[in-house]
Amino acid sequence: MGTLIVVLILAAIVAAIIRSIVKAHKRGEHPGCGGDCGSCGHCSHSV
């Protein structure tokens, strides 16, 4: 039971990460950056 809970939590975390990367990619961002325009100044984000 404990293993199942841990696996489910892990799966949820991984799914959330993949989702955020895909959403960022669709916005024109790159997964390597934190998406923080203020600290970057030059990037390919578009409004």
Added chain:
Amino acid sequence: MGIRIALAGNPNCGKTTLFNALTGSNQFVGNWPGVTVEYKEGKFKGDKEVTIVDLPGIYSLSPYTLEEVVSRNYLIDEKPEAIINVIDGTNLERNLYLTTQIVELGIPVVIAINMMDVVEKNGDKINTKKLSEEIGVPAIEISALKNRGLKDIVEAAVKAAKEAKPQSPKHRFEGSVEHALAHIEELCLHSIDDENVQRWYSIKLFERDEKIQEKLGLSEDVISHIEKDIVSCEKELDDDSESIITGERYNYIGTIINGCVKKASRGMTTSDKIDQVVTNRFLALPIFAVVMFLVYFVSVTTVGTWATDWANDGVFGDGWHLFAIGSSQYNDAAEEFTANQLIVDGYDLYVEENGSEPTGDFEYPVEDEETAAVEYETATLVDYEAAAAYVEANEEPDPADYGIWIPGVPVFVEAGLDAINCNDVVKGLILDGIVAGVGAVLGFVPQMLVLFIFLAFLEACGYMARVAFIMDRIFRKFGLSGKSFIPMLIGTGCGVPGIMASRTIENDRDRKMTIMTTTFIPCGAKLPFIAMVAGAIFGGAAWVAPTAYFLGIFSIIVSGIMLKKTKLFAGDPAPFVMELPAYHWPTASNVLRSMWERGWSFIKKAGTIILLSTIIVWFATFFGFVDGAFTMLEEDQIDHSILAGLGKCLAWIFLPLGFGDWEATVASITGLVAKENIVGTLAIIYGASGDVYETMRAAFTDASGMAFLAFNLLCAPCFAAMGAIKREMNNTKWFWTAIGYQCGFAWVIGLIIYQVGRVFTGEGFGIGTIFGIAAICCLVYGIIRKDKYNK
């Protein structure tokens, strides 16, 4: 109905400081559509109906840079209700050039004379009332940094917006110019209602502004008619139209300055005195070298190492004492216990190996924690008896007995997983994969924060601007320009904005060359890797981190010299004009904010892309084929893993560089996703067989370790940076040329370092050393050969 107020002004005039002060946290930051220029909008704190738009810093409304085009398109097309023109009170002459253009737009303008605190400190005087009369718009003194005059400026702007009566500009050009402008207005602009806008367009058409010609949809006939008027005026005034307009504006500004500004007589400013030393022809470079050495020395070796040791050994290790209370006593007790235990173990080992007890002195092995080297020490029988008595009487010291002991994350997580009877495979994934991998990367956060503080300080105080100026003098001797160095300075934080900053380089060849070489400078992501190599292979030596930085600069200069002599990149260096801002002591909040923003970006990356990578690396490390069956592997079986199989296919490439094993190969490959991954991957792979640093020390020699470091610093950057290269090159062939050049150059440098370095580190002269020397000769030839394309 809301009011939109645009903030317009030169770069470094304090616009953003004013914007932040007026809007607080009620900001939205993004990009102007379709371009990579930052867009900022916020609600005024005192009145949510008022929206402030922070336009990019510009020197004029010409069509030459992206920032200028974005700003003027916004002002003409969106027509905000008012403009606050922020000008630097300490540099009115340059700032008023933009003002003379903004007041012609037909939008109500209010001038904010910023930095009045500095003006007063300098003893200068500005007759604001007269300035306002001369230009024809209200002018208000403010100090955005000291929160002075902010309410007044917004009130004035809101009042101007509500009155909706833009002032007519007072400035008039020379007679023949006015005549030409009138003709142009009559010819093609009479349909525009606003007379002020008519005039602005006519001036732009007089300057032959192609973007305005396109915007107005002028026919060829009209354009050629206008051209006649322009040519006639140019003949009369013996100058080109743009220069005529520029000259007249500056004449007008000159009369304003003479009438309104009184400068206190003073000698050299503090900035000038500092620059006499810092940009001195002979001292500039050594000073720069010392500064960067100190930055990396303190970040990686002293303060950074202390903090990272705590993070790696404490937070992501066994644990640590709160506030270090009891740490010293525990360490002493543990050392004493270990020393006695080693003698007892050594005695037992002797008995096991020889089948009998020693009759006199005996030797026992002691392993060095830093270098993993095994040395032998001698103990007497008396020493053994004392040690045996000690070990029997005392248990191994428990750190919790000496102070408040906080277990490290792995201990805590393992205890939790054991408590819920978690399966071993899942436990292995979490502990040996995620915690080991991500923990290894996060362990370097303290060093990164220290580095970011230094870089933020150097940027904010104004020194980094001088570095570009210093490098220009050197670069120019080799046909390069200091303009190419600015992206590299930006690249010390992250390679992506560094690559994108190459857009400021107008010369296409120089721009491509800059894109190709920018990532040679170690970015923030490479710092954990540099620190790991320095700590694991070189025992924490202070010279490793600065050497990595200067290797990057050396690579940029050498690449630039060699590439400039090829047909693809030949050409004169671009002219380089830049503003050196006055030195000033940065505010702690600005420096800390910059440090935190970059650090938080790094931590978020660790929690996303690196976490995913560690899961994949762990799976590929601990699963493989043994005797034909796919199974989970024991620690001594990871040579049969999926990752080992992949690595072995490519490891031969790195044999000449001294690290032709699968572990180093796969670490380099995972570094393409994110450079921090090299640390995470090595932590998982080497951690499987014991202590990471010890295993790494045993896997590399000094020469091969340096070659491994150099190769990964110089080869193709991470996917994010590669994506930026692809976009900026806008050409698949050039993209692969850039990546190919970076990997090839990195390989050659790695070859030289290993094959020649091994001679000096005692590994001996090999056949590869001949190739290493040949590579040096080729590089030297590439540098000194005659340049047949530049005369």
